[in-house]
Each structure stands twice: as structure tokens, then as C-alpha cells.
Amino acid sequence: MSVESLLAQIDVLLAAKGLSDRKACLKAREINPAVGVDFIRDMRRRGHPPRSDKLAALAQVLEVSPASLVEVLEGQKKPLEPIHTTQIEVRGDVQAGVWREAIEWPAVEWYAITVPLDVAFAGLRRYGLIVKGDSMDKVFPDGSIVVVINLVDLGRMPQTGEIAVVVQRSKTSNEFEATVKAVQVLESGEIILWPQSTNPDFATPIRIKPGECDHDAGMPDVFIQALVVASYRPKPMVSF
Structure with missing residues (x-):
């Protein structure tokens, strides 16, 4: 025993x-x-x-x-392993369907959620964003919270199959717009950003050719800002 x-x-x-x-x-x-x-x-x-x-x-x-x-x-069943958790701040929302102005809420509106610790990203700063829209609803239904790490903290680019927060310079203002997409990296270096949607209106990928996004001032017009490392769905609901 x-x-x-x-x-x-x-x-x-x-x-x-x-x-x-x-x-x-x-x-x-x-x-x-x-x-x-x-x-x-x-x-x-x-x-x-x-x-x-x-x-x-x-x-x-x-x-x-x-x-x-x-x-x-009696040794017939292994004991449960404790789950180690931490808290992160939900800081804003991001549109999964189309490019939209990246929204970070005022700090007083941030709130904390508890998420499991992931040893693969130990010590890296994480935060949460609420996903709006249905272009990624196969993975993140509208209202899901994605847990992300900025690439500057991660120290690498996303790999094929991973999901990222992508940002572009607005064509009509000085603001930046953001979206969430699945990443495919081709051997040529081209990056294809795919929606994962049940909505046929969202089937066209965003293609980023090598060097195409370089900006004259040194800042690219389109860049991947963060890697999605987890997600959370508060109070799941169904429709009839």
C-alpha cells in the first residue's frame, strides 16, 4: 500500500x-x-x-x-498531479475577421484571469485579448480569450501551424490595425496567414512575401506582433 x-x-x-x-x-x-x-x-x-x-x-x-x-x-490508480496556475491581465480585444484598429483598454479596465502555467514559456510575460468575430471560430469562437506572448519577449518567429496576432499600418490613418490568423511559413520565406472559419466569407489568406513588408523608415507595414500560446472561453454558450 x-x-x-x-x-x-x-x-x-x-x-x-x-x-x-x-x-x-x-x-x-x-x-x-x-x-x-x-x-x-x-x-x-x-x-x-x-x-x-x-x-x-x-x-x-x-x-x-x-x-x-x-x-x-492500493496502487491501482496514480494520484493526480497538482496543476500550477498564475494570473494574467486581459488588456484589450482583437478582431479575428478583418483588420481593425488594435484596441488596448485603459489600464483601469484590465482584469485578471487564472490560467495554467506552461513550462514551455516559463518566465515570459503573457497577457490576454478577447477575440471578436468569426474568422477564427473553428479555433476561437467569438468571445474567446487568447493568451499571447509578444515576439520581442519570445525571441523567435511563429512556426507553421501556430496562431499569431498580426498588425498592419492603417492605410487611412496613423493608427495600427490588428487581426488573428493561423501561420504557414513556406520554404521561400513567404508567410501565409490563414483564417480558420466556418464562414465562407472568410476564406482568403493574407500573403506576406519576403521583404514585402519592409517600411522605408525601418518599421514594416505588416508585422507579427505576438504568438497565441493558449485560449480560454468564459461561460460557453450554444445557439439553437
């Missing part, structure tokens, strides 16, 4: 419910008076397998089946 594995499972479940050892034991004691307030602490200290009736009471508090904890204890 592996009490260590059982305790690892219990720790994940306690963290998910925001309970301390003692508080969980007090709740379990209301179900089974035989559960002591130091039930979990004693398991940690002594390494002894718990009585099944006490474990069943704790399982009820943790909202899992007693059998699932017994399976971990």
Missing part, C-alpha cells in the same frame, strides 16, 4: 477545495465521529493506512468516491 500516493491525491483535492488538513477533518468528523481532527496529520506523521470508514468520510468531504482513494492507496 502507498500512503504517500494517497496523501498526494488528498493534497491535490484539498487545494482544489481550499481546505486545510484540519478543516477537512472537522467536516469529515461531522459525517463520522470516529474521524479525529488530526486524522490527516497522523497519516503524514505515522505513514499508516487509514481505516476504510474514516477514509470514506473524508472522500465525502472531498467530493470523490471512496473507491477512488482506495485505488490510489
Whole structure:
């Protein structure tokens, strides 16, 4: 029997419910008076397998089946690994359908969301943008939040199959416009930016030839600003 594995499972479940050892034991004691307030602490200290009736009471508090904890204890099931999270700021919105003025909200309107940590991008600054429109709805339905890293922080260009936030200089003003597209890099160096849409109106890609986007002043007229590394959909809805 592996009490260590059982305790690892219990720790994940306690963290998910925001309970301390003692508080969980007090709740379990209301179900089974035989559960002591130091039930979990004693398991940690002594390494002894718990009585099944006490474990069943704790399982009820943790909202899992007693059998699932017994399976971990007996080595029939691996314990859950804890998920490490962090908070990022949602700073604005971006149009997925067509070029539109890039919108970054005033700082007072930014808000935080909790997302999993990704070891592939450890230490890199990330932020969120709300996707508007349906040209990328196969991947990001309207209202999705994409988590992005600026290329200046990432230190590389997007690769084929990745998704990016693309910015161009407006043809009618001094502002910049942005969109979200899937990236395809050809052997020639040409970059093709594809929509991923159920809407047939969005089927034409944006083609960027090598050197085509260079600006006389040294700033390109079209450039990839950020890589999309994750997405989040608050309160998913369906239409009938």
C-alpha cells in the first residue's frame, strides 16, 4: 500500500477545495465521529493506512468516491498531479475577421484571469485579448480569450501551424490595425496567414512575401506582433 500516493491525491483535492488538513477533518468528523481532527496529520506523521470508514468520510468531504482513494492507496490508480496556475491581465480585444484598429483598454479596465502555467514559456510575460468575430471560430469562437506572448519577449518567429496576432499600418490613418490568423511559413520565406472559419466569407489568406513588408523608415507595414500560446472561453454558450 502507498500512503504517500494517497496523501498526494488528498493534497491535490484539498487545494482544489481550499481546505486545510484540519478543516477537512472537522467536516469529515461531522459525517463520522470516529474521524479525529488530526486524522490527516497522523497519516503524514505515522505513514499508516487509514481505516476504510474514516477514509470514506473524508472522500465525502472531498467530493470523490471512496473507491477512488482506495485505488490510489492500493496502487491501482496514480494520484493526480497538482496543476500550477498564475494570473494574467486581459488588456484589450482583437478582431479575428478583418483588420481593425488594435484596441488596448485603459489600464483601469484590465482584469485578471487564472490560467495554467506552461513550462514551455516559463518566465515570459503573457497577457490576454478577447477575440471578436468569426474568422477564427473553428479555433476561437467569438468571445474567446487568447493568451499571447509578444515576439520581442519570445525571441523567435511563429512556426507553421501556430496562431499569431498580426498588425498592419492603417492605410487611412496613423493608427495600427490588428487581426488573428493561423501561420504557414513556406520554404521561400513567404508567410501565409490563414483564417480558420466556418464562414465562407472568410476564406482568403493574407500573403506576406519576403521583404514585402519592409517600411522605408525601418518599421514594416505588416508585422507579427505576438504568438497565441493558449485560449480560454468564459461561460460557453450554444445557439439553437
